[in-house]
Amino acid sequence: MMQLLRDARLVFVKDLRIELRARIVIAQIVPFGVLVLLLFAFALDPRRGMLPTVAPGLFWITVLLASILAVGRSIAVESEHGARDGLRLSGLDGGAIFVGKVGAIVAELLALEVLLLLGTFVLYDVSADGILVLTLTALAATAGIAATGTVYGVLASGAKVRETLVPLLVLPITAPVLLGASKAFESALSGRSGEAWPWVQLLGVFAALYLTVGFVAFGALLEEA
């Protein structure tokens, strides 16, 4: 168990270190997310006062789109220079590699979410209530998105058409996450935190399910797929 955590931490730190040095996440994915949010505001015309009601949905659509890029990055770093073979030969447990990679994506997405949330407050004039609900929702939803993204990312990793295949696979699977996270945010931001709990639970179940699947299957996928 300790070995597993150590392995996971190794992969986690490795992925984050690559991201910090390559600056793809900071310089491209995060600006992309903020840009999408801005574009939504243009499309919906902020003067109409519609934005506060749709802000939670837009927020999570943005995170979902950014997550596709983050997953793409996470897989791309393993497919260059035979890194994948290195990973396979490293003797690290498949489940630990999965946890490490998911952890790195979660960390990246959470950074984006904090920024977006600040952006949402500024752009959309929503009040910050129910911080606890917001935090739990963000954690559970992001873990679910990162877990499914990593599973499908590695499934599609050998394909020449990976960039187009991953969104087609991940977006329908994560539809419940989008729904649940948007609803929970809506409740929390409008001061009705109590209504958010069923959704937070749903997000938790989703995350637990796909983390388990990924943990069990990742080794085999890395070997055979």
Added chain:
Amino acid sequence: MSVDLHMPPRRARPFLGFAALLGVAATVVMGLFVVPKDVAQGDAYRLLFVHVPAAWLSYLAFAVTALASVLYLVPRTRDIRWDYLAGASAELGVIFTALMLAVGSLWGRPIWGAWWAWDARLTTTAILFFLYLGYLALRRMGGSPEQRAMRSAIAGLTAFIDVPIVHFSVTWWATLHQDGSVFNEKMQVHIRDTSMQLTLLLGVAAFTLLYVYLCTQRVQLLALEEGMAERELQAAIEERVARSGATGTASSAPTTDPSTSATTAVGV
């Protein structure tokens, strides 16, 4: 590998196909000409005889895909033919889901007054359609048959466990937003007319036969496609051997005829 995926046997297949054709034809005749008009919906309800069987089939097909995926993943029952079955069944599932959505939409326009409604069941089905569209795209991505089978089996399983979550979340969402009063009528249909009931049953039976027939044909086709490259190689080797061995050393030729060995490997 004691699993036999070749039910029904080859000789029975034309009969199966014929029975499916007959069943579908009978459903068309019954649905269009024999059953009476509905009091409330007029002729539009006749779409039900396609819609309900298609819906049943798409669920059946996706369940078969999930089951075949599990059977491939379990080492004891691992067999490449489970992968063929999963793929064939998912293809049919996607086709029947599209048919169900299209027919439902055609029916919805005159009856609900809208082509589409954000009803829980509709939304779930739409997501299901895209889920399996992605699954089929993943299957086409290349690699060795074993790689494809492994990837597809995991994808098939992960897609299937998402279905209840999608349904649950969408139901919750839809009921929070709107009372499904109008739409629920569809779920609470009471069919009193015997000929209508019979036609519906006939439709379900005919579509099921059609599914079994198409699925077996597709599995066989997938197996043949897979074996094709191998057989071409075998034929090329044999040709080369025959040419170089023109002096009369026939003993260098493979002992088994490649076409028969391939056929038995496929297990037709």
